[in-house]
Amino acid sequence: MGKNNTKILITALVMVATAAMMIEEAKSTLICGVDTNDLQKCRPAVTGNNPPPPTPECCAVAKAANLECLCPFLSRSGLDPSKIKALGANCGITNSPSCLP
Numbered sequence: 001m002g003k004n005n006t007k008i009l010i011t012a013l014v015m016v017a018t019a020a021m022m023i024e025e026a027k028s029t030l031i032c033g034v035d036t037n038d039l040q041k042c043r044p045a046v047t048g049n050n051p052p053p054p055t056p057e058c059c060a061v062a063k064a065a066n067l068e069c070l071c072p073f074l075s076r077s078g079l080d081p082s083k084i085k086a087l088g089a090n091c092g093i094t095n096s097p098s099c100l101p
Contacts, residue, residue: 031069031070031073032065032066032067032069032070032073033064033065033066033069034061034064034065038061039061039065041055041057041058041061042054042058042061042062042087044058045058045083045087045090046079046080046083046084046087047079047083051083053090054087054090054091058087058091059090059091059092062087062088062091062093063091063092063093067088067093067095067096067097068097068098068099070097071097071098071099072099074097074099074100075099081099081100081101082101084100085100085101088100
C-alpha cells in the first residue's frame, strides 16, 4: 500500500472512531445529577397497571437524583405521578419533590 493510501486509511479510521465516540456520548446525558440511561433502570417500577417494586439499582439512581430538578421532566414524561411517588416511598426517599401530589 502506498504512503497516500495509508494516510487516507488512517484518517478514515480516526474519523470512524471519532464518530463512534460522538454517537456513544449522545446516547447518554446527565440530567439533575443522574445519567439518562440510569433513569431507565426505574422505568419498570413506574409503568404498567401493576408495576413491580423498584430494584436496588433503581433505588440507587433515585436517591442520587436531584428530584426537585426532575420535576419539569416528570410532568412531561406521561408517567403516573402516584407511581413515581410510590417508587420514592419504596426506595426509602422521604423528601418528595413539590411536583408530586
